Amino acid sequence: MDFDIADASLAPLGRQRIDWAESHMGVLRAIRERFERSRPLEGLTVAACLHITTETANLLRTLKAGGADVVACASNPLSTQDDVAASLVEHDGIAVFAIRAEDSDTYWAHMDAVLDARPQITMDDGCDLVSRLHAMRPDQVGHVIAGTEETTTGVIRLRAMEADSALRYPIVAVNDANTKHMFDNRYGTGQSTLDGIIRATNVLLAGKRVVVAGYGYCGKGVASRARGMGAQVIVTEVEPLAALEAVMDGFRVEPMEEAAGEGDIFVTVTGNRDVLRAEHFALMRDGAILANSGHFDIEIDLKALAESTGSERRREVRPLVEEYLYPAPEGDRRILVVAEGRLVNLGAAEGHPAAVMDMSFANQALVAEWLMGDGKGINPGVHAVPPAIDSEVARLKLGTEGIRIDTLTDRQREYLASWSTGT
Numbered sequence: 001m002d003f004d005i006a007d008a009s010l011a012p013l014g015r016q017r018i019d020w021a022e023s024h025m026g027v028l029r030a031i032r033e034r035f036e037r038s039r040p041l042e043g044l045t046v047a048a049c050l051h052i053t054t055e056t057a058n059l060l061r062t063l064k065a066g067g068a069d070v071v072a073c074a075s076n077p078l079s080t081q082d083d084v085a086a087s088l089v090e091h092d093g094i095a096v097f098a099i100r101a102e103d104s105d106t107y108w109a110h111m112d113a114v115l116d117a118r119p120q121i122t123m124d125d126g127c128d129l130v131s132r133l134h135a136m137r138p139d140q141v142g143h144v145i146a147g148t149e150e151t152t153t154g155v156i157r158l159r160a161m162e163a164d165s166a167l168r169y170p171i172v173a174v175n176d177a178n179t180k181h182m183f184d185n186r187y188g189t190g191q192s193t194l195d196g197i198i199r200a201t202n203v204l205l206a207g208k209r210v211v212v213a214g215y216g217y218c219g220k221g222v223a224s225r226a227r228g229m230g231a232q233v234i235v236t237e238v239e240p241l242a243a244l245e246a247v248m249d250g251f252r253v254e255p256m257e258e259a260a261g262e263g264d265i266f267v268t269v270t271g272n273r274d275v276l277r278a279e280h281f282a283l284m285r286d287g288a289i290l291a292n293s294g295h296f297d298i299e300i301d302l303k304a305l306a307e308s309t310g311s312e313r314r315r316e317v318r319p320l321v322e323e324y325l326y327p328a329p330e331g332d333r334r335i336l337v338v339a340e341g342r343l344v345n346l347g348a349a350e351g352h353p354a355a356v357m358d359m360s361f362a363n364q365a366l367v368a369e370w371l372m373g374d375g376k377g378i379n380p381g382v383h384a385v386p387p388a389i390d391s392e393v394a395r396l397k398l399g400t401e402g403i404r405i406d407t408l409t410d411r412q413r414e415y416l417a418s419w420s421t422g423t
């Protein structure tokens, strides 16, 4: 088996940590046990371009238990957990091509290695695998039956491909399942983003002014968790509806040109580029901390920051924290960038906790099964997760947590189905 990982001797540690994650992923474990019997993916090659974490390892093992040959690469150069990559290769026979902090050439070479396996299913996180396949290997696209996409940014890119009539096979937007974005994006990103900032900087959040750029599900999570730790949270937005929601959730909403001079900590979670840029750096206070939790490292314009400060006026002050000295009339101002502006929750922490990834990855596994069963033959394009899978994941999750809920009485069911009862 071909693979490329940092250090095979890390496998025992990886195994231990994967098992720990599994102990919080009851839904995925139940699916794996069922897959071992029913083998819904028998004989298929699945290419996964995901963050190589303990949680992902449990998804990949589930796909393998379902009969798939699994090959995997990283969906971000900084998110790979090398011990996990080693364990997947050594203990599970899964071909992994991923090394933490790999350079850009290696990142793409690893993706090409995964595509060389000629997958029939793609499982992407951010759409790099799918867009590279379509752009660089048009002759191979016809070999793919279907795919899935894990994240908001990837779904946006897929819809752009679809609008351009460029997308040539069906892909299910796992991100858009309720049991994915309502939990993973909100509670997962909320907790893991702060976890990354805290692990990297050890900063006290209580009393700090935290500026959250973007009030989608991820931004909502970050804002609410930062408030929960005693920060004063300012939200910036471009969408009136989201801005209004932030206002009524009790946050101060302002344009970044105002917030830039007020914040102690800035977190970008918009999915768009240049959210923090030259005109904002010029206004920032000494010691401002900048972190990004959007999928790509484009939200903080680091090139502009380096140009304003001069490249020799920057240094690493702690692991994963770079200090830029911004020249100002009263003396230099320090601007601190966490995890190179890459997604901070996976670069500086371990990503979302297993208990929430359990639902996201249960959707992935069940959708893969559906694509080979009832979903076989759906048209090229972006598809929703079947509602039955979404509610099954919620039902299973409640079950694994030992939480029971009420059921409708016959009279209640009748009432809901009738239109004749009024005042």
Ligand code: ADE
Binding pocket: 050, 051, 052, 053, 054, 055, 056, 188, 346, 350, 351, 352, 353, 354, 357
């Ligand atoms: N995305 C966010 N957190 C993650 C995790 N723990 N594993 C895989 N993908 C993730």
